[in-house]
Amino acid sequence: xxxxxVSPAFRHTKIVAxxxxxxxxxxxxxxxxxxxxxxxxxxxxxxxxxxxxxRVAAIRAVEKECGRPIAIMADLQGPKLRLATFAxxxxxxxxxxxxxxxxxxxxGDERRAGMPHPEIFAALKPGMDLxxxxxxxxxxxxxxxxxxxxxxxxxxxxxxxxxxVNVPSAALGISALTEKDCADLAFALDQGVDxxxxxxxxxxxxIEQAKALIGGRAAVVAKMEKPxxxxxxxxxxxxxxxxxxxxxxxxxxxxxxxxxxxQKRIIREVNARGKLVITATQMLDSxxxxxx
Numbered sequence: 001x002x003x004x005x006v007s008p009a010f011r012h013t014k015i016v017a018x019x020x021x022x023x024x025x026x027x028x029x030x031x032x033x034x035x036x037x038x039x040x041x042x043x044x045x046x047x048x049x050x051x052x053x054x055r056v057a058a059i060r061a062v063e064k065e066c067g068r069p070i071a072i073m074a075d076l077q078g079p080k081l082r083l084a085t086f087a088x089x090x091x092x093x094x095x096x097x098x099x100x101x102x103x104x105x106x107x108g109d110e111r112r113a114g115m116p117h118p119e120i121f122a123a124l125k126p127g128m129d130l131x132x133x134x135x136x137x138x139x140x141x142x143x144x145x146x147x148x149x150x151x152x153x154x155x156x157x158x159x160x161x162x163x164x165v166n167v168p169s170a171a172l173g174i175s176a177l178t179e180k181d182c183a184d185l186a187f188a189l190d191q192g193v194d195x196x197x198x199x200x201x202x203x204x205x206x207i208e209q210a211k212a213l214i215g216g217r218a219a220v221v222a223k224m225e226k227p228x229x230x231x232x233x234x235x236x237x238x239x240x241x242x243x244x245x246x247x248x249x250x251x252x253x254x255x256x257x258x259x260x261x262x263q264k265r266i267i268r269e270v271n272a273r274g275k276l277v278i279t280a281t282q283m284l285d286s287x288x289x290x291x292x
Contacts, residue, residue: 014038016073016278019055020046026058033062039071039195044184056191071195073221074188076181078199079174081165083132084114090160093153099139101130103147115165121146123170132156133163135252168253171228176206182213189217197221197244202228204235211239221278224266225249237269242276 016039017023017032029040040059042052056072063070087107093099100112103121108114115121124130124144130151131138137156141149176198177185185196198210201222210220219241222229226249229236237243245266251259263279270277 011036011038016041016280018043018075024051024055024058026061029055029058030062030065033066033070037070039073041073041075041197042188042193043075044181044188045075045077049184049187052187053191056193060192072191072193073195073197074184074191074193074218075197075223076177076184076199078176078181079178081117081120081167081172082162083159083165084108084116085161086113086159090158093137093157093159095153095155095157097153098142099151099153101139101149101151113159115149117165118146119172119174120165120167120170121149123167123172124149125170128167128169129154131166131168131252132159135166137163166252168227171202174200175209176200176202177209177213185210185213189214193218195219195221195242197223198240199223200226201236202226203232204239207236207239221276223249225253227253230254230262230266233266233269237266237273237275240275242278243270244278244280246280248280 015037017037018041019029023029023032040055042055044052059070059072084105085107087109091108091110093110098111101115102112103114103116103118105114105116121144124141126141126143128141129138130141130149133156137159138154139151140154141151143150188196196210196214196218198206198220201207201224207220207222214220221242221244222236222240223244223246224230225246243266245263247259247263250262254262267277267279
């Protein structure tokens with residue numbers, strides 16, 4: 001078992017692979033490792049603690065078989081900002097129309113929708129953009145207050161229940177660690193994970209908070225997916241043990257055309273400090289939505 005199909009120990013570039021339902025068996029994990037995977041990522045946005053515990057046990061069993069260290073990364077979900085629901089489940093918008101967002105949980109329609117996140121309304125200003133459903137819908141804020149925003153539809157038409165909300169031009173007054181994240185973090189540390197990936201990083205204080213909770217039991221990877229994190233790049237890189245360029249999420253926030261240059265800047269900064277850097281790839285949505 002010690003001779004793999006490739007030589008992971010001698011590659012300068014390592015491979016991180018996310019485990020899902022179809023790859024979490026002992027045989028699946030063994031095959032992935034023998035084909036070159038060095039780090040297995042557990043995505044805490046999905047699955048139960050029991051699911052992840054079984055994956056950790058299987059990874060450690062393969063590690064023992066192969067006689068070579070395998071790293072485990074717990075990727076925390078972070079805050080999830082979402083719309084509420086629609087009475088019909090989905091709506092169709094028209095570019096140029098007015099669309100209201102408010103704190104009401106009453107099911108929405110073509111004129112309004114609930115957005116139960118006061119921290120978003122507190123950060124909004126007229127002229128800002130709101131991105132819905134990974135940027136598929138763009139709204140311009142016309143007027144706003146502590147519990148509402150009147151917007152104009154700039155682009156996008158289809159919108160359905162509980163789609164995500166991004167506010168690229170505003171720093172939100174929320175922690176990168178939710179109550180769920182803290183519970184997941186405690187569980188992951190008890191399982192002996194090697195790395196913790198921190199989502200929704202906006203400022204250096206987010207890294208400090210995570211490291212205080214971890215207490216040296218695992219290394220911290222700062223996921224660069226928010227423009228505000230790029231503004232504090234030097235300080236975040238100095239505090240974190242590694243950095244992940246979350247290309248897909250970052251592309252939603254800053255525009256996919258800007259990602260390559262920002263990615264090069266992040267990698268250059270991390271390399272200069274001799275720390276780990278991960279480039280996370282994403283399948284282009286057009287390859288799925290426009291496939292023949």
